[in-house]
Amino acid sequence: MKHLILAALLVAATPALSEEPVIEDVTVTRTGTDTYRFAVTIRHPDTGWDHYADGWRVLNMEGEELRMRVLFHPHVNEQPFTRSLDGVVIPRGTVQVQVQARDLPAGWNSGTTIVDLP
DSSP states (O other): OHHHHHHHHHHHHHHHHHOOOEEEEEEEEEOSSSEEEEEEEEEOOOOBTTBEEEEEEEEOTTSOEEEEEEOOSOOTTSOSEEEEEEEEEOOTTOOEEEEEEEEETTEEOSSOEEEEOO
């Protein structure tokens, strides 16, 4: 009986563990000639230190990382949550970038969110 209960709990937990972090909003503010501030809102079913959204990054349209924001702890009781990153240098003439989230233990999302620069 204990094995059946454990198996049922594992099956019920599987969908949450497979969900990628969802970028719900990105606000970009120009702070200098080539510098920007990004505020990114993420939703993810964090369960604790073994499974949580642990970062996001800004990429150019070729997929090269421009800057990364590490998230140092789970946000189990704070969903969605917004974190900012200042001083993102983006080459002059760039009109769009990508934002990509990641979680522990799965890693980077397969997709990105395309953002127009102000």
